[in-house]
Amino acid sequence: MTSKRQMSMVMDLNKCIGCHTCTVACKTLWTREEGKEYMLWNTVNTMPGMGTPKNWENMGGGFKDGKAQLGKLPSRQEFGDAWEYNHKDVFYGGKGDKTHLQIEGETPTWGPNWDEDEGAGVFPNSYFFYLPRICNHCTNPACVAACPRKAIEKREEDGIVVINEDRCRGYRFCMEACPYKKIYFNMEKGVSQKCIFCFPRLEQGVSNACARQCPGRVRFVGYRDDQNAPIWKLVEKYKVAIPLHPERGTQPNVFYIPPIGPASFDADGDIDEQTPRIPDEYLISLFGPKVLDALDVLKAEREKTKRGEKSELMDLLIAYRWNEMFGGFDKNPATIEWA
Numbered sequence: 001m002t003s004k005r006q007m008s009m010v011m012d013l014n015k016c017i018g019c020h021t022c023t024v025a026c027k028t029l030w031t032r033e034e035g036k037e038y039m040l041w042n043t044v045n046t047m048p049g050m051g052t053p054k055n056w057e058n059m060g061g062g063f064k065d066g067k068a069q070l071g072k073l074p075s076r077q078e079f080g081d082a083w084e085y086n087h088k089d090v091f092y093g094g095k096g097d098k099t100h101l102q103i104e105g106e107t108p109t110w111g112p113n114w115d116e117d118e119g120a121g122v123f124p125n126s127y128f129f130y131l132p133r134i135c136n137h138c139t140n141p142a143c144v145a146a147c148p149r150k151a152i153e154k155r156e157e158d159g160i161v162v163i164n165e166d167r168c169r170g171y172r173f174c175m176e177a178c179p180y181k182k183i184y185f186n187m188e189k190g191v192s193q194k195c196i197f198c199f200p201r202l203e204q205g206v207s208n209a210c211a212r213q214c215p216g217r218v219r220f221v222g223y224r225d226d227q228n229a230p231i232w233k234l235v236e237k238y239k240v241a242i243p244l245h246p247e248r249g250t251q252p253n254v255f256y257i258p259p260i261g262p263a264s265f266d267a268d269g270d271i272d273e274q275t276p277r278i279p280d281e282y283l284i285s286l287f288g289p290k291v292l293d294a295l296d297v298l299k300a301e302r303e304k305t306k307r308g309e310k311s312e313l314m315d316l317l318i319a320y321r322w323n324e325m326f327g328g329f330d331k332n333p334a335t336i337e338w339a
């Protein structure tokens with residue numbers, strides 16, 4: 001499956017503050033209709049953690065020996081169903097002084113950020129970081145390979161993976177095959193739905209809502225082959241942006257700058273710069289062995305700036321000017337006449 005060009009995103013995990021502004025930006029723009037209540041096309045989870053849907057990394061899918069594998073179909077509860085609150089009593093029922101805002105029905109046992117900020121490790125060397133995720137708009141998408149209706153396609157002009165809802169019959173093989181579990185099922189419409197990489201915004205020169213609204217300046221956007229834009233430099237030139245779970249074989253087009261994490265403390269309580277707080281083995285389990293090379297480059301460039309030397313890479317990652325992060329997709333959405 002080939003596209004003329006490929007849109008992509010790089011997320012710097014050293015800068016994500018877990019504020020969920022990205023999630024809210026996507027939710028308010030794309031998933032407000034009926035049937036989409038539980039959908040979060042953008043999620044931000046604490047790692048190590050179970051993620052969203054719960055335990056998605058162990059649900060299978062992706063490719064094995066070149067063949068798409070059907071993994072587990074995540075349930076609504078595993079995604080974390082949208083909770084119903086007693087708004088009508090508190091705000092409209094005249095009982096505001098007798099009751100308080102609470103969840104209606106059964107007490108939930110799971111939600112999209114149930115294990116937020118728990119992380120792992122033993123005090124004082126406990127650790128966590130935030131992992132924002134969207135559909136990876138893969139070059140070799142397992143969701144496309146698994147769909148018997150040919151209802152999912154990669155757009156020729158930009159490689160964005162979209163679902164044709166007129167062709168979808170709701171078999172949900174795509175949900176089973178996606179190793180990132182980034183497809184949702186709309187029970188009202190009977191079709192699968194997912195992140196559209198904000199293509200209607202990109203077509204107007206406006207970058208993705210989740211990227212544009214990010215206060216941490218975590219997200220870079222652009223074509224992968226645009227050598228003047230940060231994406232190419234981060235992925236191809238410096239090789240510090242790497243995909244999540246590359247072993248699943250889908251060739252993601254969302255890349256991550258791995259988290260360096262703070263220094264550890266030794267048994268005497270002194271700072272131990274040599275032992276990484278976030279274990280290498282854990283990062284390798286997420287990003288593959290290339291994560292170690294990426295971390296080496298990041299640390300070396302950081303040392304350069306400490307010595308007062310210039311580092312193009314550090315300047316790029318600091319992102320002094322937000323509009324230089326988006327590969328030319330930097331128009332103000334307020335200036336566009338939206339259809």
Ligand code: SF4
Nearest residue numbers: 135136138142143178
């Ligand atoms: Fe398809 Fe999943 Fe890749 Fe998105 S992340 S393109 S849904 S296989």
Ligand code: SF4
Nearest residue numbers: 026195196197198210
């Ligand atoms: Fe949502 Fe657009 Fe971000 Fe996809 S790219 S998660 S559709 S805001």
Ligand code: SF4
Nearest residue numbers: 016019020022214216
């Ligand atoms: Fe992280 Fe940016 Fe999302 Fe906040 S908006 S959670 S900083 S990616």
